[in-house]
Amino acid sequence: MSRNNKIAVQVLGLCVAAVMIIYGVSRGETVIIFNKAVNICLECIGLG
Template sequence: MKGKLIRIGLLFTGAAFIIMGTYRGEVGKVFNKAIRICLECIGIG
């Protein structure tokens, strides 16, 4: 029972952080960094 509560708590905590990051506009920042890193890895950037 305790393990199940911990899993549920971590699930809600993770969802809350995702929602907070979305509202702060961090999705675009992360996406741009991912594109930049991928382009550097294949030698284009």
């Protein structure tokens, strides 16, 4: 794979990741993820 192809694949991956993040935020999933993170910290790890 040439250097240009590697760069193109990396840029494409970055764009796909950005689109998926924007899609998740627009659906309101940030609150769900934050709540899951809090539950992991409080229940599994034992913080709090």
